[in-house]
Amino acid sequence: MVCADRATFGLKDLVKCSGGNVPEIVFDKVEKSYGSVRVLPPLDLTLNDGEFTVLVGPSGCGKSTTLRILAGLETLSGGEIYFDGKPIGALEPKERDIAMVFQDYALYPHMNIARNMSFALRLAKAPKAEIDEKVRNVADILGIGHLLERKPAELSGGQRQRVAMGRALVRDAGTFLFDEPLSNLDAKLRGKMRTELAEMRDRIDKNMVYVTHDQVEAMTLGDRIIVMSEGVVQQQGTPEELFKSPVNLFVAGFIGSPPMNFVEGQIVEDGGMTGVKGAGFHLPLGAETAARVKDATARDVTIGLRPSAFATHTPEAEATMDLHIVVSEYLGAQSVLSTRCGSAELLVEIPSIAPLPAGQTHTFAVNTDEIMVFDRASGLRL
């Protein structure tokens, strides 16, 4: 346990080394193909300087390719990347002033930790005293100061992860790239490292570009999140923007845990009240949503309901749904119920204080302000 305690970040110490140039990064119609397979259609993207940007999306959505192109590990098939207006597409990785943390850490197995961390500085022929000081400094901050003589094979997964971070930090580059750095850790360690990274984000004034498929990581870390699918940016914005106003079904379904429920229905006008109707339910819409969808009456829509939009029934609720509880999962403070409404399956998240047994049908109150309506044909939010 000693190591874990020592590992608490003291990242305020790092602020003083945030000297280098932090560029604004612009992707201008960046394309990537392997032979005839196009993995990235023309991509336009602007990463403001000093921001922690998270690229998130399912496997194969092009997020890692985007990062590797930015790193210079993949060549461009078209378009250009600009750092502060300067094209860098043809530059070698080392000429881009970047540091990168890899998913499998990519430590050099034959070098001890000190030599791993100092490799870039040694190649750059920095003075030995300066190298030693920097390595010692960063290692102490990361709580790996006592491991400097070890080889990577002699460290645990969490320690290797820290070394990988340390190797990037020692570089003192303008832009830090993270390629799913936490996905090889166990759940508990991942949570801890996530918190430490969040702390680091607030302390270090550098560009950070972070790739992950885990939306929880994206939400906790990102100043700005870019949601990608099939090489296309679906939406970008702050975590709150993405959660509260997703632009389409994909983003709505991807962001949030447990994921949003989707049921099919229609918009109906009923005595001046706009609502949505489907098999086994009829819900009035909140004023704001109602105003947005009033032109779409009678259109086929998909209705999005977050699991947290439900509450155990209160008699004065204006909107209710009768749901048949299939499974009740107890998660501690919260319980997640798998329920059925007609043929649709819905997840409902409720406090565990009032447990509801599986096998019965219950009336739930629905928060009408949280009902989202999507056009079924285009997937766009109305």
Place this chain on the structure above:
Amino acid sequence: MRTARLNRLTPYMFMAPAAVIMGIALLYPLAYMVWGSFRAWNPSQQIGETEFVGLKNYITLWNDAAFRESLGVTLKFAVSVVSIEMLLGVGLALLLDRNIRGMSVLRTLFILPMMIAPVVVGLMWRYMYHPTVGTFNRMLEKVGIDGIDWLGQNALFSVIVADIWQWTPFIFILSLAALQSLPQSALEASRIDGATGWQQIWHIKLPLMMPVLIVTALLRLIDAFKVLEVILVMTEGGPGLSTEILALRISRTATEFRELGVAAAMSNYLLILLLILTGAMFAYTKLQEVRAARLRAASEEG
């Protein structure tokens, strides 16, 4: 109870046929040789009729100038071929570790020499080295240079060249395999850290290939100590004793000098030499592994 015992015995039952074959094909001849090396033994005698002479054969050999010369030639030969082959093989692998059109054809061509029977290789090179009609001297004559006495004055050199030609591919394919299984992300990390191509080779690729390279070099070294056919065909150990490597001397001691006991003792010297080499290497590897495992276990507990 009985089933449990049967279950425990099952693996040994499956291993038994292999163990029997090992015993017959490997251990029995080996023991026979060791036993024979302590006896004065003429090929016309049954081993039972021979006289026990203790360590006499070993002592005789130790003081025999011809044996020591032969050992020296063997060492010179083995060390030169293995070091040059390692340099060339690893170099070629580093050059050809890339995706360009026709690379698979090239690779196949490169490993062809290894697939030719050693006797054929010996004959081929003997003709090429021939003082008057050989390829090399005819070429030299064409450009106006006097022919070289390949298999005479320069016999050891010529034999070394032939061996390099035949066995560099072995090192090449093993190095190439090692190169292609290197962790890509470590190489990418080194590119980001600013390593040039040469620096990548020097600081990352070669050190990471080292375990494979050591085993490869050892295999080649063992082989080089035992090489026989090519040299037998090319020079028969001559001129003088200049190319008489140990394997050749062993075979001549047994057949020409008709001293099986001495030949067996000589084989044992060779065996001991190789065992020391192999043992030292495995001990070193094992030591490293144990140390790494212990430290890792300690850090995961901590």
